[in-house]
Amino acid sequence: MIIEIDFNSDEAIYVQLCNQIILGIATSQFREGEQLPSVRQLAETIGINMHTVNKAYSILQQEGFVKIDRRRGAIIAIDIDKLRALKEAQSELAVVLARAMCKGIGRDDIHALVDQIYDHYGG
Amino acid sequence: MIIEIDFNSDEAIYVQLCNQIILGIATSQFREGEQLPSVRQLAETIGINMHTVNKAYSILQQEGFVKIDRRRGAIIAIDIDKLRALKEAQSELAVVLARAMCKGIGRDDIHALVDQIYDHYGG
DNA sequence: CCTTGTGTGATATATTTAGTATAACATATG
């Protein structure tokens, strides 16, 4: 999978890394049990520091997307806590939808967007 | 409208302020043409610095939620650029939905959440 | 005319976060 970092973005590099890897999992470019590049390797590929990658991996571990094995590095391993995930999705959606509503975007527009994204992700 | 700031949150104060005011607009607690508290007044109410409120107001102005009048302060004035708003909603949704999908949340769950939020906002 | 209340601007300072640069360590693999 190709990971691209926008160094001019206002989003921190480690946040962009997390999001892209999660996007990769959602689009089945990364599959359960698959091994991510080592922190040193990915850091060199992207041209950033090892610790920045390590921070992203640690967060992904904490959020239950990967498990980290001393021998093999970071491995995709989804820890499903659906109730918790639903709560988080709800509070994140609340912010996004409030903005959308103010701008005159109706619920049908949102439903269409959701379907479009799910179709694109192959769900 | 009551604005509450969580000083222990990892979200910056000015970001929380922006989100809460946008939430207030979405829920019709703030209406078009209505006047927001002055930067000094709101700062004192919350117990934060004037400039922190000013930063939030400036961002809201830049994002097209308020207009700032030297005489009357910040006034709710939605600038509707639906195409742009749709693009932003899409990219924000893409991140949220990727996380949800990985955790086994299906599109029906999301549609239900969307309806729930829109109902709650009174749309 | 003066006071008051707007937003705005400049400056300074403290704190936290982000990112980098090195180095070293424990451990598992071959």
Place this chain on the structure above:
DNA sequence: CATATGTTATACTAAATATATCACACAAGG
């Protein structure tokens, strides 16, 4: 033993965040 893994520690720079003052321009009201 050499290599590659994550991990830990330290130090440093740069940027973001938040606060603290002070001052300015402008408009409203007495």
